[in-house]
Amino acid sequence: MKHFTLVKPIIVVVLLSLTHVTMACTKAELDLHNSMSETEKEKFYGFDGSGIPCSKEMVRFKKEWKLMNSSSAKQRGRERFSKNKFGMFIHWGLYSSLGGVWKGETMEENGIGPRVAEWVMRNKEIPRDTYAKLAEDFNPIKFNAEEWVAVAKAAGMRYIVITSKHHEGFALYDSKVSNFNVVDATPFGRDIIKEMELAATKAGISFGVYYSNTLDWRDGGDGGILDYGPKDGKKPRKKLFYNNWDPSPIKFDEYIAKKSIPQVKELLSNYKISQIWFDNAMYIPPKYSMQFYSVAYQYSPETLINWRVGNGFGDIGMPGGVGDNVIPDQAFEETWEGIATTNNSWGYKIYDKDWKSPKELLFWLVENVSKGGNFLLNVGPDGQGSIPPEAVSSLRTVGDWLNTNGNAIYDSDPWEVTHEGPTKISIRGTEHREENVPTFEFEENDYWFTKKQNKVYLISLQRPSSNKIVVEALSDLEIKKMRLLGESINLKWASKENKTIIELPEFSRKGIGYAIEVAL
Secondary structure, rough: OOOOOOOOHHHHHHHHOOHHHHHOHHHHHHHHHOOHHHHHHHHHHHHOOOOOOOHHHHHHHHOOOOOOOOHHHHHHHHHHHHHHOEEEEOOOOOOHHOEEEEEEOOOOOOOOOOOOOHHHHHHHOOOHHHHHHHHHHOOOOOOHHHHHHHHHHHHHOOOEEEEEEEOOOHOOOOOOOOOOOOOOOOOOOOOOHHHHHHHHHHOOOOOEEOOOOOEEEOOOEEEHHHHHOOOOOOOOOOOOOOOOOOOOOHHHHHHHHHHHHHHHHHHHHOOOEEEEEEEEOOOOOHHHHHHHHHHHHOOOOOOOHHHHOOOOOOOOOOOOOOOEOOOOOOOOOEEEEEEEEOOOOOOOOOOOOOOOHHHHHHHHHHHHHOOOOOOEEEOOOOOOOOOOOOHHHHHHHHHHHHHHHHHOOOEEEEEEEEEEEOOOOOOOOOHHHHHOOOOOOOOOOOEEEEEEEEEEEEEEOOOOOOOOOOOOOOOOOOOOEEEEEOOOOOOOEEOOOOEEEEOOOOOOOOOOOOOEEEEE
């Protein structure tokens, strides 16, 4: 039997608590930093940003950050976040009306940069004024906030994060900072963020927003790449991310001061927000990362900030360094969140039919939760305001599973064993998943584990062929009783040769796998 202890690889420690910054750098460490490529720095330190670890500036900001990060208010926010475990990510904007197609060409045809649908402005190098005209026709008459929240509720999701402004620069709320927003620039004229906040609150679901704080292809947010990126001829990371085809004349500093920070203040002032999901810090200076973090703390101390605020000054970590659609190999004690798409694009892509099955989505959920994280699963509504029915169908199946087995997921912690069994599936991003084509079929003796107080939970995604299962990980425990979640009767078990043999009753309902509560 293989036991997995809670480990802290160097990239995660740096990403979440910036251990490197708290100590003085040796000459060897500074030489290493100076010799690394931009990509190597990003992987080694685990965060974007132009801050230099061990510098006086970073040490000073780290002290300020730690005072807020360790506060009782932040702890309350983390406790709420960690109890919720499962959330809905929503990517929606002007790009949704295009569905990943521009002038008859898909994202994969003759484009530059990422091929996910919300990047269509960058991929097709659409001029700013041309792109802005999309707002004139944006009228999502099928949008109903309560219906979207109902989909999340039926899926067993306990929090929602929606794009308030993506890289296109268009705000889904009534912004006084920029009239490039859904209320002022579209015939729809309604504050989507306010409607979502009210619907989520009514349903008892925590509400958060995504905000692209450094990339803004309309108004000068270039991630700081021109003013704060490498000047010595080194290749900058993410060089294809910013607007270099029709750039705004506004400098990055001016964009941060006059649009990004003021819009974040608007969101914090006018909406009840439990989480702000910043994105693509790139070369943001530490002073701005710190400003975003401290402004959020000033307005709403319990509101959590994800690590993409830059330079490591966040509350919520993420597996895989800077990657999306990644599942970590190990369990982490820190507060973190895995994110994934229901198909392969974050924004609506009309021709992307590679929908994750309910069993695959449950695999993502139990993999992340068994390792101590949350799971934020994305849907991309179309330009009319409808969530794709394929996503809704799978989410309902996941919700049915959670109705029975949710005790093994919500408010749980990682146990000393995360997974036992022969099936090993590694996910390192969208392309990695596509290239390796996992089947997401599991053996009867594949088990995942979580814990809660004096209970351990065994989770299986495969129904057994007989009424007896054999488990290795439970053999050293002093078990008081066991029960199948969803059933009231206690189970019989016996220990033999360092294995636990459990007798299961006939399953009274159809579904994927099962979960057992083991009381100690």
